[in-house]
């Protein structure tokens with residue numbers, strides 16, 4: 041316990057060392073908050089960041105590679121792939137620079153961490169589209185950012201602790217519990233501090249803070265439970281775990297039943313999510329290679 045404070049301070053230092061989110065990210069979030077956010081606002085927001093515009097155009101072109109004429113303006117990209125898609129592409133492009141980092145102590149390469157974040161975001165969007173369509177875009181953003189606190193935790197872990205963490209994980213202890221035990225702070229709380237520092241909307245902050253313990257959240261419960269389920273699905277898909285085996289294990293896991301129940305999904309409906317999310321992933325591979 042005596043070491044808890046220095047670790048916590050170090051985690052905060054690690055957070056402070058991360059670069060800020062691009063301004064365009066906030067502008068797009070604002071537009072997402074406002075259901076009447078106009079196309080002109082979207083174009084204005086994107087005009088702030090030419091690097092992101094270039095990425096958006098690159099994706100519009102690769103999604104429509106059959107076009108004879110290349111998409112060379114955001115205006116044309118909006119006309120072709122729609123405002124929603126352009127907004128989502130801009131969200132991926134503007135978070136990529138922060139999130140695509142290796143987490144050596146979690147044994148994740150930059151690509152693996154990014155892939156987990158993208159998979160959780162697509163899973164969250166897929167579930168929201170079926171059950172809670174009005175939070176569809178929030179779901180995508182929260183899914184993408186849910187593990188951002190791991191960026192602060194990675195630097196705290198030395199070789200000995202890495203082994204200790206692995207041993208405890210193998211014994212079935214949840215990661216957030218292990219982190220809390222060893223460092224006095226877990227990646228959920230570190231993510232919450234990050235969300236506060238960078239003024240993320242409250243619902244996204246709560247989804248990040250409670251994605252491992254949704255029962256502790258007081259607000260925004262749909263989004264929080266949704267991210268818990270999306271995170272689990274992303275782990276199953278990226279670890280290549282057999283889906284039937286996973287679902288069998290969940291028969292005795294009250295947290296899975298509670299989460300899918302909160303989202304209005306039966307066990308059968310939850311099972312059917314997996315192939316649909318895998319199809320979404322195949323259809324959005326372009327986001328893995330930004």
Ligand SMILES: [Fe+2]
Pocket residue numbers: 186187227251252271
């Ligand atoms: Fe997590």
Ligand SMILES: [Fe+2]
Pocket residue numbers: 156160186187271
């Ligand atoms: Fe996760």
